[in-house]
Amino acid sequence: MAPLTPRLVVPIDVKKKPWEQKVRLHNRWHPDIPPVADVTEGELFRVEMVDWTGGRVRDDDSADDIKFLDLTITHYLSGPLRIVDAEGVPASPGDLLAVEICNLGPLPGDEWGYTGIFERENGGGFLTDHFPSARKAIWYFEGIYAYSPQIPGVRFPGLTHPGIVGTAPSVELLNIWNERERKLIETGHESLKLCEVLHQRPLANLPTSDNCLLGKIQEGTAEWQKIANEAARTIPGRENGGNCDIKNLSRGSKVYLPVFVEGANLSTGDMHFSQGDGEVSFCGAIEMSGFLELKCEIIRGGMKEYLTPVGPTALHVNPIFEIGPVEPRFSEWLVFEGISVDESGKQHFLDASVAYKRAVLNAIEYLSRFGYSKEQVYLLLSCCPCEGRISGIVDAPNAVATLAIPTAIFDQVSCNSPTNCFLDILKDVHFIYCCAFFHVLNKNRRTRL
Incomplete structure (x- = not known):
């Protein structure tokens, strides 16, 4: 019997705002954000997602949308998804979740993306001291290829990938994140600089309720307020995976993510048609809406067996990534x-x-x-x-x-x-x-x- 069409667990309507979607999205990491669906181990399923800004960047020649973008929205994610085995037993803390990317691409009818340089006063980038003003390039897709009217004479195949794939942190791990990042902000300005321009960028982004979206949790409730003040921002990659921006995680890749909460609570987003190593302009990939078709495997006890903590607790681990066999070939x-x-x-x-x-x-x-x-x-x-x-x-x-x-x-x-x-x-x-x-x-x- 032919395999079934992947089950759509998170649908997206690009004409609607992130908070208007049929399945609610989220833009923070927290163990108490409830899962939006259950997925069975071995099942092929489809997740759709908005671009990381939720449609705030327009297909036009003006960079004003980049210049004035409110970065407290970062990033809109699809999920969380509760992963269970064939008997319905959820993934458990200490397990390893193997996530295979079977297929991916732009959403039909929305085949375009953008790359931006952020304004120095609004996030900047790796070369902020050289490029302080906002700029934008629009890219149009022709199958596997992208071209831009703003950068003529260039056409290349995209190595499409999700910028963010991650599991939810436990309460203990969330506290570790917030404590160490808060300490960095409190003590780092006097001693830390990156390429002599770090003073122009925040050292870290601490929890804020501004533009906070928490999936099924109703805004304005006491529960929402508590979680919004604790939930970690999605900007950096951390022990749970998250915003790693590894451009080679495309078709056929596997991501081995540590599980910190029951069900793993897998989330993904920030789709990229293409990206260079480093994503140096900060909004540096070709950002787009898109879809992933995934399969998951639960490796019971896999954290202890396969991941070695480097830090003071058993939670100080990092994912393992297995690059897939499909990518553009270049000889020169x-x-x-x-x-x-x-x-x-x-x-x-x-x-x-x-x-x-x-x-x-x-x-x-x-x-x-x-x-x-x-x-x-x-x-x-x-x-x-x-x-x-x-x-x-x-x-x-x-x-x-x-x-x-x-x-x-x-x-x-x-x-x-x-x-x-x-x-x-x-x-x-x-x-x-x-x-x-x-x-x-x-x-x-x-x-x-």
């Missing part, structure tokens, strides 16, 4: 290096963040020679399938990071004459020797943000 790459020396010439000690920042800046400077604005390149490196690496972390004082860009993403369109081509072959002998596959953008058809 241009690789940019960065070291732990910042733009002022200051030496840092084995700072991989500074090194990666320099690699990204080097790539931006180079590609901007070919007719793109630096803002266009910054957006592109956030969402195209580029590969980031920590190449060296032991040779004091310089960590070495690299950023590899697949050259095939630059669309080599055909043309009748060199003067009408959007991409013209680069004539400079030195650059031909270094990278013969790059092309100069025709100045008459240059598009800037």
Whole structure:
């Protein structure tokens, strides 16, 4: 008998707001957010989701929606889902939940996405000190490919993935999160900086009831108020998985998530059509609405057997990710290096963040020679399938990071004459020797943000 069509457990209507959906969404982590459905181990099921902003970013040329976006909404998630075995026994704390991604993609009729640079005063990004103003690129999908009117001459296959897959924390783990992040905020401003710009961004985002959505729990009730003041924000990845933004978690991938509460309470969201390693502009993937088709397996006692705590309690573990067999194939790459020396010439000690920042800046400077604005390149490196690496972390004082860009993403369109081509072959002998596959953008058809 042919397998059944995946059961739809969380439907989405993109014309409705997140709080108007038939199955209520949530945008916080808390053990008391009730599950919206039960899913049986081994069952193939489908989860649909809004984009992470719940439709607040529009398909137009203005970046005002990015500039003024209220980040207290982050992120709208579908779930939680209670996972049970064939006998109806739920997953238990200490188990491991294996979540297999069988299929995924954009929602039919909503095949577009966006990449943004946040305003410095509203979250900023990895290169806030260089790009303080909001920008936006819209991407349209043609099957597996994406192209953008705001960044012409580029077309690439997307490695589509969910930015967030996670289980609910226990009360104890939630308290650990809130305590350590609150302590960071209270003590870190005097001593901590990341690439010399951390003072422009919050060190962490503590619980707030502003724009809090808690699924089935009715806003304004005493229960809602208590949970809203305790629930963790979804912005960072943590022990439960969450917002890890691992671009290779696509078709055929498996995620092994620790279980902290009865039923696991699995949630997912923040779908990306494509993303570069690091998602450097913060709103850096191609954000979209989408769907996942999943299967789950409960590994009884799996946390103790397969995960080794690194921290003061048995809860200080992290998921394991198994990359699937389906991804775009690229044979030619241009690789940019960065070291732990910042733009002022200051030496840092084995700072991989500074090194990666320099690699990204080097790539931006180079590609901007070919007719793109630096803002266009910054957006592109956030969402195209580029590969980031920590190449060296032991040779004091310089960590070495690299950023590899697949050259095939630059669309080599055909043309009748060199003067009408959007991409013209680069004539400079030195650059031909270094990278013969790059092309100069025709100045008459240059598009800037």
